[in-house]
Amino acid sequence: MPATLPLYRAQDARAIDRRAIERLGVPAFELMSRAGAAAWRLLRERWPQARRIGVACGPGNNGGDGYVLARLAREGGCRVELVALQPPRTAEARQAAAEWQAAGGRTQVFEAGLPEVDLWVDALFGIGLTRAPEGAARELIEAINAAAVPVLALDTPSGVDADRGHVPGAAVRATSTLCFIAAKRGLHTGAALDHVGEVVLDPLALPPAAFEGTPPAARLLRPAALQRWLPRRARDSHKGRYGHVLCVGGDLGLGGAVRLCAEAALRAGAGLVSVATRAEHVAAILAARPEAMTRSIEDAGDFTPLLERASVLALGPGLGLGDWGWSLWTAALRSGKPAVLDADALNLLAGQQTWALPAGCVLTPHPGEAARLLDAAPGEIQRDRFAAAEALAAQYGAVVVLKGAGTVVAAPEEVPCVIAAGNPGMASGGMGDVLTGTIAALLAQGLSAFDAACAGALLHAAAGDAAAREGGERGLLPSDLFAPLRRLANPHD
Structure with missing residues (x-):
């Protein structure tokens, strides 16, 4: 095959x-x-x-x-x-x-x-x-x-x-x-x-x-395609070669989302991963995943040094729609750094239709978020997922990963891709946070925005299938993907 x-x-x-x-x-x-x-x-x-x-x-x-x-x-x-x-x-x-x-x-x-x-x-x-x-x-x-x-x-x-x-x-x-x-x-x-x-x-x-x-009007991507994007690493590698992902999110009560995003970025191979979140979440994230450099950010002034060190932003998991989330969202996008936008970052974007995104951005909406971005009904998105993904890509000049059964990846001047992996067990809260971290890590490692989106969506879906084979689809947790995510991110081993 x-x-x-x-x-x-x-x-x-x-x-x-x-x-x-x-x-x-x-x-x-x-x-x-x-x-x-x-x-x-x-x-x-x-x-x-x-x-x-x-x-x-x-x-x-x-x-x-x-x-x-x-x-x-x-x-x-x-x-x-x-x-x-x-x-x-x-x-x-x-x-x-x-x-x-x-x-x-x-x-x-x-x-x-x-x-x-x-x-x-x-x-x-x-x-x-x-x-x-x-x-x-x-x-x-x-x-x-x-x-x-x-x-x-x-x-x-x-x-x-x-x-x-x-x-x-x-x-x-x-x-x-x-x-x-x-x-x-x-x-x-x-x-x-x-x-x-x-x-x-x-x-x-x-x-x-x-x-x-x-x-062709589209291309189907099967898990074996990961080999083209994820070669073996050079023996003289160092962490600086593989990028620095800054995960931004985790408003009060939502720290789990940004923690999932950070671990996904680590498991997908980012050289460095930082987290900008609320003070209340710092200790828990560090205790669970000390490899993620987690900082308390209370306003945009605290945020600037982290932005300057990052190469790619993972923006949105647990960000919230309040003043804190808005201030970090605007500072992140004004930095000009390539970013993967998910969850509340997309909801904030939907209210700012004229906002110009930096080059190299990836949007990862589910059908409901896509509907808000296009000012349409979710049913319209599902009636023609290809047209919706391409319309979003044209509107924002970005790569779009339209999530759902048969995820569609579209970008200006690219042939859309369809992900031939994933399962219904992945319809649970937090899966999108793992996807955001995965794509951000591949973007940080040097893939183009379109390739990072295709490879990240495929890697995420294939990891979900591997995890489901272990214990079934129902009850599948986002954190269940981390072990197979690491394994599948090394397809030549």
């Missing part, structure tokens, strides 16, 4: 398809035949014991892929129940349906219930549907989900927006999704992740020439 994977929009996949047909001379029906054969191979590989196969076909070419699979399954000795939503509309789908019928297959028109089978194949809409299914289409999708058997979705689970990951209504919950030709970017973020199951890509034997002129 490659460490990175190019992701495409539906329109890009169609362009690649057209180029293969028009310029490379691959007949359209040949592509459909390859898709159906690929789906049949995957089905036999994943469910070799399945003998009763249900195939739900729509009227377009996705349905045509289903007719091809149905014929191959029947020829392979399976009992196939083919349910059609509507008659095929495209020439290729009609040809596939005719070959299915010529082979002795029988087509049922969906009316209410479904026959009992060992597995369903979703060949209803693929990338062709971007709105909520209605009428019989909705009823058929709901019936497939209610069947309580494995589901193989062809190209995209029907009802899922392949570009945005949005699920506007009923959608198939697949066990596996087989993408044809190009991986679809929307299947790797947001609500789509609860519908796609395992995602497999089959390029249908198309040569690289078919992809020329169609750049």
